[in-house]
Amino acid sequence: MAYSNKVIEHYNNPRNMGSFPKDEKEVGTGVVGAPECGDVMKLQIKVEAGRIVDAKFKTFGCGSAIASSSLATEWMKGKTLDEAEKIKNTEIVQELSLPPVKIHCSVLAEDAIKAAITDYRKKTGSNGSV
Amino acid sequence: MKLPIYMDNHSTTPMDPRVLEAMLPYFTEKFGNAASRNHSFGWEAEQAVDDARRQIATLIHADPKEIIFTSGATESDNLALKGVVEMYREKGDHMITSVTEHRAVLDTVKRLEKQGIKVTYLPVDKEGFVNPEDLNKAITDKTILISIMMANNEIGTINPVVEIGKIAKSRGVLFHCDATQGVGKIPVDVEAMGIDLMSFSAHKIYGPKGVGALYVRRKNPRVRLAPMIDGGGHERGMRSGTLPVPLIMGFGKACEICMQVMPDESKRLTQLRERLKEGILKNLDEVYLNGHSTKRLPNNMNLSFAYVEGESVLMGLKEIAVSSGSACTSATLEPSYVIRALGVGSDLAHSSIRFGLGRFNTEEEVDYVVKRVTETIQKLRAMSPLYEMAKEGVDLKTVQWASH
Ligand SMILES: Cc1ncc(COP(=O)(O)O)c(C=O)c1O
Numbered sequence A: 001m002a003y004s005n006k007v008i009e010h011y012n013n014p015r016n017m018g019s020f021p022k023d024e025k026e027v028g029t030g031v032v033g034a035p036e037c038g039d040v041m042k043l044q045i046k047v048e049a050g051r052i053v054d055a056k057f058k059t060f061g062c063g064s065a066i067a068s069s070s071l072a073t074e075w076m077k078g079k080t081l082d083e084a085e086k087i088k089n090t091e092i093v094q095e096l097s098l099p100p101v102k103i104h105c106s107v108l109a110e111d112a113i114k115a116a117i118t119d120y121r122k123k124t125g126s127n128g129s130v
Numbered sequence B: 001m002k003l004p005i006y007m008d009n010h011s012t013t014p015m016d017p018r019v020l021e022a023m024l025p026y027f028t029e030k031f032g033n034a035a036s037r038n039h040s041f042g043w044e045a046e047q048a049v050d051d052a053r054r055q056i057a058t059l060i061h062a063d064p065k066e067i068i069f070t071s072g073a074t075e076s077d078n079l080a081l082k083g084v085v086e087m088y089r090e091k092g093d094h095m096i097t098s099v100t101e102h103r104a105v106l107d108t109v110k111r112l113e114k115q116g117i118k119v120t121y122l123p124v125d126k127e128g129f130v131n132p133e134d135l136n137k138a139i140t141d142k143t144i145l146i147s148i149m150m151a152n153n154e155i156g157t158i159n160p161v162v163e164i165g166k167i168a169k170s171r172g173v174l175f176h177c178d179a180t181q182g183v184g185k186i187p188v189d190v191e192a193m194g195i196d197l198m199s200f201s202a203h204k205i206y207g208p209k210g211v212g213a214l215y216v217r218r219k220n221p222r223v224r225l226a227p228m229i230d231g232g233g234h235e236r237g238m239r240s241g242t243l244p245v246p247l248i249m250g251f252g253k254a255c256e257i258c259m260q261v262m263p264d265e266s267k268r269l270t271q272l273r274e275r276l277k278e279g280i281l282k283n284l285d286e287v288y289l290n291g292h293s294t295k296r297l298p299n300n301m302n303l304s305f306a307y308v309e310g311e312s313v314l315m316g317l318k319e320i321a322v323s324s325g326s327a328c329t330s331a332t333l334e335p336s337y338v339i340r341a342l343g344v345g346s347d348l349a350h351s352s353i354r355f356g357l358g359r360f361n362t363e364e365e366v367d368y369v370v371k372r373v374t375e376t377i378q379k380l381r382a383m384s385p386l387y388e389m390a391k392e393g394v395d396l397k398t399v400q401w402a403s404h
């Protein structure tokens, strides 16, 4: 399959690849997918005063999954939790020109965003809004 | 060294230039129809086809009359299975195959199942071998056909064909063997192997695409087949249609070359294969071999790289043509059924890469591939949440995954 230039660009130069220490209280972690399905995505956010100041990802999956998570970290940074929660997989599909068979990779990224936010909220016992 | 590098020779092979040369005259000045019995154009074509048939038969120790030309191994598999079942249906309604067969066999078998044929799918062991004892136990008085491949197209495992042939013979059941990956790569002898029907294809052995053959035994026993394509009664009535003489000339030449070069070529490819494996294993940990270490095709290497997904590996190796058993590369989004049949767990199927060496690969290319595979796997593992967890000592098998 031919990849879009944007997918290739993210694959070659992933943004915000890495990890934060899970236990830090300003960090929210979302892990979605399963190894048997061939895709696992970990997204982490660092939150200050209800705003995502930094984000990191690690992904086991195809190039489109890697690009989707890399793009997700870029988009989340600077957003409030409420704003970040509204990121839709369809926007990722559009930005990366993903073909139909790769839509589930973007769904995984949306799920990972939500999981990271939920984790942060659970941890801090707040809804994160200010 | 030229890029990109082609290392996907199980999928298809480039034509040997000597093959092309043998074909060319038959497109233009020697264009006759081999079935034209009443002029020199036809005689010339018929003579050429006879020569090619002999070259092909020689490679597999068959009689030239036992070679039926088809469009490729897919058609040969279809003809063998459907043709035998239709012809021998009164004798029985049971056949036996294995779970790691090529789709050309498995999908044909599925269709036959819909038509009422009962099928036993033999499992394979963790290296991909069919157990002859399992086969023996599966045969009943209703069994009319056994279809088991010679060498697997993904993991290169070479089945114990001689033993399978012996069992088939002693129990009086026909034995069809899909030898598409074996012919031209390893010695094949339909007599010594007790094979009654055998599929193979020119484009896997440096010949042209669009031509293959079905070997159909004529003696002990004489195998009969219902044709799938009716018409002018070509190929002993088993496969009608004007013969593609240029393709057949190429097929014959390709077989002749394989016959000559096989001892040296298989030694050279085995060396390249081991160089590839050792180079990669020296640089990377947690790389698993799929298949058997020695009872495999000389040109096949199939490795699973734990914690990385195959399609992302292929993307990193963009100037190298290899293939993967990962779900993400397949149209069905299912990981390779062959690798899953080994019982290694789906995660390693997603992580598998097949290297298919060929006549035109060089040591320099192998070394380049080792280097690029190493870099790519290291990069992807740094990106992999699974690798990170494993390095932290988390047992991935005990994690509760949020499956979707
Ligand atoms: C084992 C096996 N059988 C059958 C086939 C189909 O061959 P063809 O492309 O000639 O139809 C292949 C090729 O992929 C193969 O590897």
Ligand code: FES
Binding pocket: A038, A039, A060, A061, A062, A063, A064, A065, A101, A102, A104, A105, B327, B328
């Ligand atoms: S992770 Fe499998 S297709 Fe994207």
